[in-house]
Amino acid sequence: MPTVSMKVNGKDAKADVDPRTLLVQFLRENLRLTGTHVGCDTSQCGACVVHVNGKAVKSCTMLALTADGAEILTIEGLANGAQLHPMQEAFRENHALQCGFCTPGMIMTAVDIVHRKGNNLEEHTIREELEGNICRCTGYHNIVKAIGAGARAMSGEVTKQAAE
Amino acid sequence: MYAFTYHRATGLRHAANLLEKLEDPKILAGGQTLLPTMKQRLASPTNLIDLDKVEGMSEITAAGRSVTIGALTRHNDVHKSPIVQQAIPALAYLAGLIGDPAVRHRGTIGGSVANNDPNADYPAACLALGATIVTNKRKIAADEFFKGLFETALEPNEIITKITFPVPKKAGYYKFRNQASRFALVGVFVAKRPSEIRVAVTGAGSSGVFRVPSFEEALKKRFSPKSLEGLTIPADGMASDIHGSAEYRAHLVNVCARRAVAAADEKTPAE
Numbered sequence: 001m002p003t004v005s006m007k008v009n010g011k012d013a014k015a016d017v018d019p020r021t022l023l024v025q026f027l028r029e030n031l032r033l034t035g036t037h038v039g040c041d042t043s044q045c046g047a048c049v050v051h052v053n054g055k056a057v058k059s060c061t062m063l064a065l066t067a068d069g070a071e072i073l074t075i076e077g078l079a080n081g082a083q084l085h086p087m088q089e090a091f092r093e094n095h096a097l098q099c100g101f102c103t104p105g106m107i108m109t110a111v112d113i114v115h116r117k118g119n120n121l122e123e124h125t126i127r128e129e130l131e132g133n134i135c136r137c138t139g140y141h142n143i144v145k146a147i148g149a150g151a152r153a154m155s156g157e158v159t160k161q162a163a164e
Numbered sequence: 165m166y167a168f169t170y171h172r173a174t175g176l177r178h179a180a181n182l183l184e185k186l187e188d189p190k191i192l193a194g195g196q197t198l199l200p201t202m203k204q205r206l207a208s209p210t211n212l213i214d215l216d217k218v219e220g221m222s223e224i225t226a227a228g229r230s231v232t233i234g235a236l237t238r239h240n241d242v243h244k245s246p247i248v249q250q251a252i253p254a255l256a257y258l259a260g261l262i263g264d265p266a267v268r269h270r271g272t273i274g275g276s277v278a279n280n281d282p283n284a285d286y287p288a289a290c291l292a293l294g295a296t297i298v299t300n301k302r303k304i305a306a307d308e309f310f311k312g313l314f315e316t317a318l319e320p321n322e323i324i325t326k327i328t329f330p331v332p333k334k335a336g337y338y339k340f341r342n343q344a345s346r347f348a349l350v351g352v353f354v355a356k357r358p359s360e361i362r363v364a365v366t367g368a369g370s371s372g373v374f375r376v377p378s379f380e381e382a383l384k385k386r387f388s389p390k391s392l393e394g395l396t397i398p399a400d401g402m403a404s405d406i407h408g409s410a411e412y413r414a415h416l417v418n419v420c421a422r423r424a425v426a427a428a429d430e431k432t433p434a435e
Contacts, residue, residue, distance in 0.1 A: 002170055018167070019167070019168055019169065019170035019212070020165045020167060020168070022199075041203065042200055042203070043196065043199075043200060043263075043266075043267060046264070046266065049266055052269075055240075055269040056265060056266045056269060057266055057269050057270055058266045058267065058270075061195060061196060061199050061200060061267075061270070062195060062199070062270065063170070063192075063195070063199070063214070065170050065172070065214065066192070066195070066214055066216045068172070068217075069217075109265070109266065112265065112266075113265075116265075129265055131264045131265075131346070132263065132264025132265055132266050132267060133264075
């Protein structure tokens, strides 16, 4: 079996895999990082979104072998120890989830939106950008609110880092 | 997904050699169509040749009156390219309508064109703009390239390396989306070129992307949405499925064409 190695949440990961192994399977089954979910398995729902070299990608639609050498960030790598990432905190504050199944993908997409579109997001921008993430229980209202708040909070984070 | 042997191409020549030598091979670019197709067991290549690590095939350059886009350029990079935005804003706009943001981070223009999905966006742009599809063997005019549903002029051992788009005087694209799949139920790309006007339609035809000579003729007299009012195209030859009847699609072709012309007349493409 071919070998794949990548950096996941800052740690080196390496394994021999069946070529069919999807990135999401590698994360969940090899590394036991089960925060990344498989919803539809057809690249529609976005529950499996992770960042590959800094960009949001549907990990159910990428082979683990293609990610060889890549830097992967999953929901588990977002918090700073016990301190939640500002976007996670905003989802909690705004009650932006009900069952929570779509939440990891929503949050990873949200952080990607902020990276691409900045910290001041219009509501319609957030709604458009969420078209690849599907929630089947709460509706999107609080999710949209949380992403707006999280995006603003992330600007504080950047200034803080710059100051350090 | 059925089992396959994975090959990581290190360069274009390596990929071409593997493609010649291996049995039942398939090229993997961004994988946003191929992987779902393989999961559904609608494709089951014995050998998969991954182009992900091939360098030098995702550049966007402008030369004279044309823009050339490397085959491995991701949709998001076409969408965000200042070169494309400036020279052919309708093309940059189109790239931003494909799939969703995460899909656009992986999917490539070469992969989309090679696949020639009858509901994909890029084939309409290629045909309307008179693009040239460049492979590792030859150059193919868009007119000769798209052959039908998922069929192209590509030989089994050919790989698309880049696509050259002549810069039009103006161009517009209007996409009527299938709400579930985000593919075009009907999409119309209109280009006013120095020599001619072209109207290319994706999503509607039962054998893939096609041009509408009667619309082109009408727009030649006057490039305005009004020129298309009252014109119809026959439902014969339109696709018909649970998403829309042939008559509905034929109707949408006119609606989308008028909106595409209106978009071409605006500085920034319509939302």
